[in-house]
Amino acid sequence: MSDTVLSVSRLSVSFGVKSAATKTVAKVVDGISFELNAGEVLGLVGESGCGKSITAAALMGLLPSPPALMVAEHILLGDKDLSALDESGLRQVRGSEISMIFQEPLTALDPVFKIGSQLSAVIRRHQGKDRKNAFTTAVEMLGRVGIADAARIMKSYPHQLSGGMRQRVMIAMAMACRPRVLLADEPTTALDVTTQAQVLARLADLGRDSDTAILLITHDLGVVAQACDRALVMYCGRIVEQAPVAELFANPAHPYTAGLLAAVPHVSREGVRPVCAIPGSVPHPAALPAGCHFADRCDRADNQCRAHVPRLQSLEESEIAQPHRHACFHPLPKAAM
Amino acid sequence: MTAPTPPLLSIRDLLVQYPAAASGKRTLAAVNEVSFDIQPGSIFGLVGESGSGKTSLAHAIVQLVRPAAGKILFHGDNLVTMKEKELRSARRNIQLVFQDPLVSLSPRRSILQSLLEPLNHFRIGASGQRRSRAMNALETVGLDQGVQHRYPHELSGGQRQRAALARALITEPELIIADEAVSSLDVSVQARILELILHLREKTGVAFLFISHDLAVIQQLADVVAVMYLGKMLEIAPAGTLFRDAAHPYTRALLDAVPAPDPGHDKPLVLSGEPPSPLTPPSGCVFHTRCPAVMKQCEKIQPAEKHIIEPESSPSAHLVRCHLWNS
Amino acid sequence: MIAPSAGTIIATRRGSIAGDRAASSRVWSSLRRDRAGLFGLAIVGLFFLVAVGVWLGWLGQGWSAADGGRWESAGPDHWLGTNVLGQDIFQRAVYSVRTAFEIGLLVALLSTLLGALLGGLSGWYSHSWVDDSILWLKGVLDSIPFYLFVAAVAFALQGWPWAMHLAMIATFWTTTGRLVRGEVMRLKSREFVLSARAIGLPVHLILLRHILPNTLHILLVQATIAFVAAIKTEVILSFLGLGVQDGVSWGLMLAESTQEVLAGHFNNFLAASLMLFLLLLGFNLLADAMQDAFDPRQNAL
Numbered sequence: 001m002s003d004t005v006l007s008v009s010r011l012s013v014s015f016g017v018k019s020a021a022t023k024t025v026a027k028v029v030d031g032i033s034f035e036l037n038a039g040e041v042l043g044l045v046g047e048s049g050c051g052k053s054i055t056a057a058a059l060m061g062l063l064p065s066p067p068a069l070m071v072a073e074h075i076l077l078g079d080k081d082l083s084a085l086d087e088s089g090l091r092q093v094r095g096s097e098i099s100m101i102f103q104e105p106l107t108a109l110d111p112v113f114k115i116g117s118q119l120s121a122v123i124r125r126h127q128g129k130d131r132k133n134a135f136t137t138a139v140e141m142l143g144r145v146g147i148a149d150a151a152r153i154m155k156s157y158p159h160q161l162s163g164g165m166r167q168r169v170m171i172a173m174a175m176a177c178r179p180r181v182l183l184a185d186e187p188t189t190a191l192d193v194t195t196q197a198q199v200l201a202r203l204a205d206l207g208r209d210s211d212t213a214i215l216l217i218t219h220d221l222g223v224v225a226q227a228c229d230r231a232l233v234m235y236c237g238r239i240v241e242q243a244p245v246a247e248l249f250a251n252p253a254h255p256y257t258a259g260l261l262a263a264v265p266h267v268s269r270e271g272v273r274p275v276c277a278i279p280g281s282v283p284h285p286a287a288l289p290a291g292c293h294f295a296d297r298c299d300r301a302d303n304q305c306r307a308h309v310p311r312l313q314s315l316e317e318s319e320i321a322q323p324h325r326h327a328c329f330h331p332l333p334k335a336a337m
Numbered sequence: 338m339t340a341p342t343p344p345l346l347s348i349r350d351l352l353v354q355y356p357a358a359a360s361g362k363r364t365l366a367a368v369n370e371v372s373f374d375i376q377p378g379s380i381f382g383l384v385g386e387s388g389s390g391k392t393s394l395a396h397a398i399v400q401l402v403r404p405a406a407g408k409i410l411f412h413g414d415n416l417v418t419m420k421e422k423e424l425r426s427a428r429r430n431i432q433l434v435f436q437d438p439l440v441s442l443s444p445r446r447s448i449l450q451s452l453l454e455p456l457n458h459f460r461i462g463a464s465g466q467r468r469s470r471a472m473n474a475l476e477t478v479g480l481d482q483g484v485q486h487r488y489p490h491e492l493s494g495g496q497r498q499r500a501a502l503a504r505a506l507i508t509e510p511e512l513i514i515a516d517e518a519v520s521s522l523d524v525s526v527q528a529r530i531l532e533l534i535l536h537l538r539e540k541t542g543v544a545f546l547f548i549s550h551d552l553a554v555i556q557q558l559a560d561v562v563a564v565m566y567l568g569k570m571l572e573i574a575p576a577g578t579l580f581r582d583a584a585h586p587y588t589r590a591l592l593d594a595v596p597a598p599d600p601g602h603d604k605p606l607v608l609s610g611e612p613p614s615p616l617t618p619p620s621g622c623v624f625h626t627r628c629p630a631v632m633k634q635c636e637k638i639q640p641a642e643k644h645i646i647e648p649e650s651s652p653s654a655h656l657v658r659c660h661l662w663n664s
Numbered sequence: 665m666i667a668p669s670a671g672t673i674i675a676t677r678r679g680s681i682a683g684d685r686a687a688s689s690r691v692w693s694s695l696r697r698d699r700a701g702l703f704g705l706a707i708v709g710l711f712f713l714v715a716v717g718v719w720l721g722w723l724g725q726g727w728s729a730a731d732g733g734r735w736e737s738a739g740p741d742h743w744l745g746t747n748v749l750g751q752d753i754f755q756r757a758v759y760s761v762r763t764a765f766e767i768g769l770l771v772a773l774l775s776t777l778l779g780a781l782l783g784g785l786s787g788w789y790s791h792s793w794v795d796d797s798i799l800w801l802k803g804v805l806d807s808i809p810f811y812l813f814v815a816a817v818a819f820a821l822q823g824w825p826w827a828m829h830l831a832m833i834a835t836f837w838t839t840t841g842r843l844v845r846g847e848v849m850r851l852k853s854r855e856f857v858l859s860a861r862a863i864g865l866p867v868h869l870i871l872l873r874h875i876l877p878n879t880l881h882i883l884l885v886q887a888t889i890a891f892v893a894a895i896k897t898e899v900i901l902s903f904l905g906l907g908v909q910d911g912v913s914w915g916l917m918l919a920e921s922t923q924e925v926l927a928g929h930f931n932n933f934l935a936a937s938l939m940l941f942l943l944l945l946g947f948n949l950l951a952d953a954m955q956d957a958f959d960p961r962q963n964a965l
Contacts, residue, residue, distance in 0.1 A: 047523035163387075164611050192386035192550065193594040194608045200596075219523065222553075222596030246600045263528040264598045265553035269581050272556055277528035281493055399862040421864065428864040441855035445877040454873075455863050504859075 005180045005213045006036035006059075006098075009073040011083075013051070013058050013237075015285075016067050025069075026285035028054050030237040033073075033312075036181060041204060041214045043228035043245065045221060047260075049282060051237040052217045056183045059215075060100050061090040077181060096126040099174035103186040105166035109158040116154030119173055126177045141172040144209075146202050164195035171203060178210040185217045200227045221264050225249060230322060233257045236283065236293035239312060243324040251334045253315055253326035256294045292328070300330040343413065344374035345511055345544055346398070346431075351407035353390070353397045357616055365616050367393035369568035370407070372642075375561075377511065380538060380545040382559025382576065384552055384591070388615050390568040391548045395514045398546070399433050400424060411512075429459045432505035434498075436517035441501050442489040448475075448500050449485035455508050474503040477540070478533060495526035499533065506537065514546045519554060531557050552595050556580055564588045567615055567623040574646075574655040584645055584657040586630045622660065634660055692957075701953020707946025711761055718762035725755075745931040747920055756912045757935040763913040764895045764943065767829065771894035775833045776887040779840025780879065784871060786841065787848025795845075802838045810835060814897070818906040828907050832894055840886040847879045881958035888951040892944055899940060914940045 013029040029051040036042050046052045057063050058070050061082065075082040077098055085093065094100075102108045110118055119141065120134035129137060135154075142150035145168040158166060167187060174182055184203065188196035204227055207214045216228055224231050224245060231248050233241040233256065241254040252258040259278040266273050280297035283289060292310050295301040310327040353368035367390040375381045385391040396402045398409055400416060409416040411427050419427070435441035442451050452471040456462060462470055472482055478499040489497055498518065505513050515534070519527045535558065537543060549555050555562055556576060563573040564587065572585040583589045590608040610627045613619055619626050625635040643662045646655035696702070717723035734746070745753050786798040805813075817831035851857055852875070860870045901907035902915025914936040921933035 047525060162611050192612070193552075193596075194386065194590060195611055197594040197596070197608070220596065221524070221598040225598050225600045225602065226596040249598065249600050260524060261598065263524045265528075265531070265551075265557045266597060266599070267553045267556055267580065267592055267595045271577060271580070275528040275531060275557060277532065278525040281495065281526070282523075396858075401858060401861055425864060428862065433859055433862045435855040435859070437855065441859055443856040443860075443874050443877075445880075446873070454860075454865075458863055458865055508863075 003038045004035045005038050005078065006215075007074070007076040008035070008059065009033045009075075011055065011058060011072040011075065012070070013054050013063065014069050016069075024286045027288070028237050028285050029058065032234075032237075032239050034232055034239065034242065036213045036215055038180070038213055039208060039211050040229045041207060041216055041227055043224040043231035044215055044217045044234060045219065045224050045231055045260075046234035047219060047282065049285065050234045052234050053185050055234075056100065056185050056215065056217055059183060060094060060098065061085070061087070062100075095122060095174075095179070096177045097179050098181045098183065099177075099179040100183040100185065101167070101170045101174050101187050103189050105163070105170040106158055108170060109166060111158055113157075114154065115156055115158065115161070115169055119154070119169065119176065122173050123176050137176065138172075141176050142169070144202075144206060145169075145172045145175075146198065147172075162195075164191050164199060167191060167199055168202065171199070171206065175206050175210060175212065179212055182207065182212050182214045183217070184214055186219070187216070188223065189218070189220070196223075203227070221249075221260060233260070236288055237285065238293065238327065240294065240328070241324075241326045242312065243326075244322050247324050251324070251332075253324065253331035254294075254328045255298045255300050255330075255332060257326075258332055259297075300328075300332075302330070304329050342376060344410075345377040345412065346375040346546075347408070347410040347413075348373050348394075348398075349408040349410065351394070351397060351409065352405045353393045353402060354405040355393075355402075363616070364405075366568050366618070367615060368397060368404075369618075371565070371568075371570045372407075373563055373570065373573055375512065375544055375546060378538065378542045378544050379560045380534075380547055380558045382555035382562040383546060383548045383565060384550065384555050384562065385548075385565035386550060386591075386612055388567065388612055389565040390615070391565050392516055393568075394565070395433065395516045395546065395548055398514060399428070399431055425459070429455075429461075429508045430510045431512045431514065432508060432510040434501050434505050434513060434515045434518045437521050439489055439494075439497055442497065442504070444489055447486050447488055448492075451489075451500070452485075452504055452507055455504065459508055461508060470507065471503075474507045475500075477506060477537070478503045493526075494522050495529060498522060498526075498530050502530075502533065502537070506541065506543070509541070510543060512544045512546065514548070516548045517550070518547070520549060520551065527554070534558060552580075552591060564591065567612060567618050569623050569658065570656075571624065571659070572655075572657045574657075578646070578655050584655065584662060585624075585659050586628050586661070587624045590627075590629070622658070630661060632660055698953040698956065700949045701956075704946045704949025704951075704953060707942060708950055711943050711946065712765065714758060714761045715765040718759055723758050725759075745929075747917075747924070747932050753917075753931050753935050756917060757914070757939050760912055760914045760917065760936070760939065761943075763908060763911055764898065764940075767832075767898045767913075768891040768894045770829055771832045771836060772887045772891040775836035775890050776840055776883050778833060779837035779886065780844055780876065780883055782837065783841035783844025784848050784876065784879070787845040788852060788867070788871060788875070790845070790849050790852075798841070798845075802841060805835055806838055811900075814901060815904075815906055818901070825908075825910065828898065828901055832897060836890045836893065840883065840890070843882045843886065844879050847882060848875055851875050851878055885951065885955050885958065888947065888954060892947050892951070895940070895944065 010031045010033055011029060012027060012031050014025045014027045016025055032055065044052045044055065054063070059075060059082065063070055072083040077093065080093065082090065082093065116135065116138060119138040120131070123129055123134040123137050124131070139150045139154065142153055147153050147165065147168055153161065153165065153169070161169065187203065188199050191199060200223065203214065206212070216223070218224060228245050230242070230244050232239050233254065235256050241248065241252065241257045248257065249261065252261055262276040263278060265275050278297055283293065283296070289296055289306065291307050292301065292305045295305040298305070310329050312325045312327045315324045315326065315331065349372050351368050351371045352366060354364040354366050357363045357365045371394065383391050383394070393402065397404045404417055407417070411431065416424060416427055449471055452474060453467055456467045456470060461467070471485065475482055475484065480496060480499050480503065484492060484496065484500065489500070492500060519530050522530060531554065534545065538545065545558070547555065547558055559576045561573065562576050562579045564571050564585065566587055572579065572583065572588045579588065580592070583592055594608060608627055613626060621637045622628070622635045622640050625631050628635065640658045640660045640663060642656055642658050644654050645657055645662060714723060747753055782798050786795045789795050813835060814828065814831040818827045821827035821830070857870060857874055860874050898907050898913060899915035899918065902913050903919045905919070907913065907915050917932050917936035921936065925933055
């Protein structure tokens with residue numbers, strides 16, 4: 001049932017950092033590997049600066065180079081290696097096989113064209129439909145993302161729509177060609193909670209209908225819990241934990257994951273559940289500690305953690321189809337819950 | 338209970354209007370007949386989505402905008418009718434903290450300069466002592482004295498928000514208005530700022546008007562919670578009551594829509610539609626276009642304020658504006 | 665679309681590495697890494713020393729003495745030969761450095777100050793009558809062809825040595841004013857300005873402490889541009905006879921040389937245009953480097 005549609009192996013991205021006298025290199029994404037299966041929603045979660053957005057941009061081939069330097073063993077989308085494609089090859093793939101939506105759709109939509117013409121242009125370019133067919137498909141797509149009065153929206157300019165409407169349009173545009181993979185970079189962060197719930201639900205429905213795998217990048221563990229099947233936790237450019245969502249929330253193995261979970265406030269009928277902060281602060285990407293990047297903030301860390309980089313490994317007892325992996329020498333024991 | 342203490346801040350029928358630029362002489366009522374009280378030393382949580390008028394309310398309280406009608410009573414004195422000179426003491430006692438401390442601290446002034454500015458302006462303490470006061474404020478918010486010569490962009494997000502809090506605290510105010518003060522922070526940092534706010538209230542007895550779109554954050558702090566929608570206050574209740582027995586359908590929808598960081602939790606009830614534009618608010622109850630429990634009278638008649646819990650029986654009344662409760 | 669977001673992630677973390685260096689020293693360290701900028705600074709510095717030398721009476725004092733023969737060629741007495749009146753071309757070219765700096769500094773300083781003042785007022789009181797009238801004034805000045813305007817002022821104030829300066833200051837401020845107005849309008853709604861207003865700080869203090877310091881990058885760059893423009897304009901106006909009234913300048917030398925070049929004497933022409941070229945080159949290099957140094961995004965990575 002789980003066909004791999006996107007397989008990323010040892011992806012690294014670094015930036016040259018100029019300071020007063022020296023030129024150093026900041027490794028923003030550090031050799032990450034993961035697989036995305038057909039029809040699943042995979043969460044990529046982490047705090048600002050952990051490299052999650054850079055990862056998505058790298059997958060799309062959208063990183064400006066220089067200053068960015070991207071290296072990967074492979075990024076396989078079906079049988080195509082995206083890391084080996086040139087710009088024109090990537091342009092073929094983008095929009096038709098792999099699409100992306102962003103946090104702020106206002107900046108991603110062209111302000112001087114009407115929604116209708118932007119949406120049908122995408123459909124015409126990638127599906128070779130004529131003007132009339134593309135228009136019909138566009139209206140149909142808007143309906144599928146939950147826009148009731150599609151005809152009016154087609155005639156509007158981006159700034160005339162609310163944030164939620166704009167994000168729906170972006171989703172319609174990204175999903176118009178039924179891509180195999182959709183990268184969604186904080187798609188609901190700029191939206192109000194009631195709108196966020198609607199947009200997330202639509203996104204999941206559409207993904208299921210067109211068998212598109214979604215990589216949902218977010219800082220919000222609530223969004224991960226509600227919308228994702230599996231999740232990857234990123235810290236300082238590395239994946240520190242990977243697990244099915246239920247397993248991740250019930251039995252976090254990496255102390256960072258556990259720390260994040262404890263820091264998120266819950267809304268609860270039963271009263272206040274106080275939050276716990278993670279001590280210390282995120283190190284600068286140009287001055288990362290050797291070994292485990294989380295060691296300085298971790299109460300389980302010892303000399304081994306400070307000297308060696310922990311590899312992503314499976315938890316012994318989880319011999320299920322979707323393994324629970326973590327990058328920690330001293331993982332937390334399974335919670336007695 | 339003993340005799341109720343007089344409120345620190347009382348808002349009565351506050352109306353804040355802006356000219357709607359594109360549409361000639363029409364006005365936009367960002368805050369529409371809002372009333373509430375904040376008790377000394379309490380944390381009053383105000384929740385609302387974008388366009389609810391929560392920021393306009395904050396700006397009206399510190400007189401950045403002049404309200405069109407209504408009263409803002411601070412210790413019983415109406416700030417709305419005061420002249421700038423008479424406002425001086427209120428301005429000292431009500432401080433504002435913003436969402437993004439990178440832009441709320443003056444970018445070309447050092448942290449120390451930013452801290453000294455209110456002290457010099459209000460002539461607090463002898464000029465020789467002001468520096469040590471600034472150092473105390475830094476210590477109170479948990480910042481090292483070394484940051485005094487830094488500039489805002491040289492600090493991390495959490496440090497900047499601490500510095501912004503230090504600046505707000507330095508005049509020893511009785512009320513701090515925090516407008517989305519933790520919304521731009523990462524969760525691990527946010528947790529520490531929430532702890533700090535509780536600690537500051539404990540230590541200095543300052544009251545907070547804590548404005549946020551995030552109910553989970555509000556629950557961490559607030560004693561009393563108010564819910565705004567399109568300029569109207571739809572519900573006010575003690576925090577425990579509101580999170581347990583929310584009365585207004587909008588509050589319930591809002592509570593359901595917050596994605597719980599718990600995969601076992603029920604999928605959120607999806608509220609349809611989006612808030613209408615504040616330029617053209619719906620007639621009757623402002624929420625009726627999206628309300629799952631809408632009735633005929635909701636489209637025509639504005640619901641009156643209704644006490645579910647009378648003020649005498651609890652530290653704060655439970656108020657709701659909804660026809661469901663008006664029978 | 666993704667490029668800025670990738671950049672900002674790094675940019676927001678810059679702070680922790682930047683240490684406790686103040687903004688000004690960061691600008692300086694950025695400038696120091698820019699070789700072309702340093703070269704420009706060296707040229708401008710050298711010219712400035714010459715100008716100071718002239719002011720102090722150490723250099724170029726013999727510019728007006730006609731103690732040579734007509735059109736003498738270069739030699740030990742007259743390093744670059746003499747002009748039609750027998751005046752020393754080298755001395756005149758050196759003395760003109762002072763003229764250039766006088767005009768450049770005066771015009772750059774006053775036009776930038778005027779632009780900051782009018783732009784600041786217009787931005788703070790945007791969409792009020794103050795703003796409207798300043799915009800109207802700017803519109804009128806911008807719509808008159810510049811050389812026509814200068815000629816008109818020069819004619820109207822004929823004989824007054826500062827007519828040219830006045831004309832330049834009156835027109836050069838408009839670009840600065842427009843840029844400052846936009847920046848002030850942007851800053852006005854920033855939260856640090858709101859917090860200053862919320863504690864009741866009076867308007868003049870808010871403008872002085874919180875707004876103008878944040879337009880400094882515009883002002884410095886605009887001042888360098890105005891400096892270069894003023895020197896260039898002086899040359900053209902003097903060439904046309906509308907410029908420097910008494911004294912000497914590269915523009916006057918070029919005007920003289922028009923007759924000489926036809927007669928095969930190039931010294932005057934070469935001396936004036938080379939000096940002008942060198943100074944402008946130096947200044948443009950410096951201005952570019954300053955623009956980069958003050959652009960915060962350039963410092964981010």
